[in-house]
Amino acid sequence: MGNRILVVEDNADNRILITDVLDSMNYEVIIATDGEEGIKKASAERPDLILMDISLPQIDGLTATRRIKAMPELQHIPIIALTAHAMVGDRERALEAGCDDYVSKPIDLRELTTKLTRYLQT
Numbered sequence: 001m002g003n004r005i006l007v008v009e010d011n012a013d014n015r016i017l018i019t020d021v022l023d024s025m026n027y028e029v030i031i032a033t034d035g036e037e038g039i040k041k042a043s044a045e046r047p048d049l050i051l052m053d054i055s056l057p058q059i060d061g062l063t064a065t066r067r068i069k070a071m072p073e074l075q076h077i078p079i080i081a082l083t084a085h086a087m088v089g090d091r092e093r094a095l096e097a098g099c100d101d102y103v104s105k106p107i108d109l110r111e112l113t114t115k116l117t118r119y120l121q122t
Contacts (some may be wrong), residue, residue, distance in 0.1 A: 090121050
C-alpha cells in the first residue's frame with residue numbers, strides 16, 4: 001500500500017466513492033465519520049494526508065482542522081477540505097482554518113488526483 005489518507009466524511013455514499021477512488025490509486029484509507037473521530041484518528045494513526053469534509057456532525061471540519069493543526073505533532077499533515085459549500089468565501093474560510101487546499105463537491109477526480117500528488121509527492 002501507498003500513503004495513508006484519513007477521510008473524514010459523514011455521508012456514506014461520499015465515503016464509498018472516495019474510498020474506491022483512493023483504493024484504486026493504492027492509497028491506504030482510514031475512515032472517520034465526524035469531526036471528533038477525525039481528530040482522534042489523526043492523532044492515533046498519523047496519516048500522510050487528511051481529506052476533511054466541512055459539514056460534519058459533532059465538530060465541523062473547520063473546527064477539527066484548527067484542533068489538528070494546533071497539535072505540534074500533527075500540524076505538518078496536509079489537510080484538503082472537501083465541501084459542497086462552494087460559495088464565495090468558503091475556500092478562504094477553509095484556508096484560514098488551516099486547510100492546505102480545497103476541493104468542492106462533486107469531486108473532480110483529476111483535480112483531486114493532482115492535489116494528492118502535489119501533497120504526497122507520489
